[in-house]
Ligand SMILES: [Zn+2]
């Protein structure tokens with residue numbers, strides 16, 4: 001329901017009426033702009049605690065849309081560096097330690113990918129040897 005105080009969107013964000021722009025806008029964007037000025041093209045406001053309704057300025061952070069997507073797919077941002085937990089060894093590693101894919105980045109760190117490839121190769125070799133000894 002729209003009213004003067006705003007409403008919650010389907011995605012769980014709060015929209016409020018911006019008197020200056022005479023339209024409803026995301027509250028977190030309005031609050032960010034009140035503190036830091038206009039949000040530049042390609043930048044988005046992220047909720048640090050992932051609570052979409054916690055629009056306290058201390059909970060808001062401006063990130064580029066790619067970083068934003070990555071944060072929401074499990075990456076953690078610390079001092080401007082993105083970290084991601086490896087799905088194989090569970091270690092938190094900087095994003096540089098992951099191979100980039102056409103879509104997103106590999107779920108395993110480079111080390112695990114390389115180890116896995118070596119293991120596969122070895123296994124294939126062992127299987128090959130076995131088959132030879134059968135013959
Ligand atoms: Zn976000």
Ligand SMILES: [Zn+2]
Pocket residue numbers: 086087088089090091108109110111112
């Ligand atoms: Zn790993």
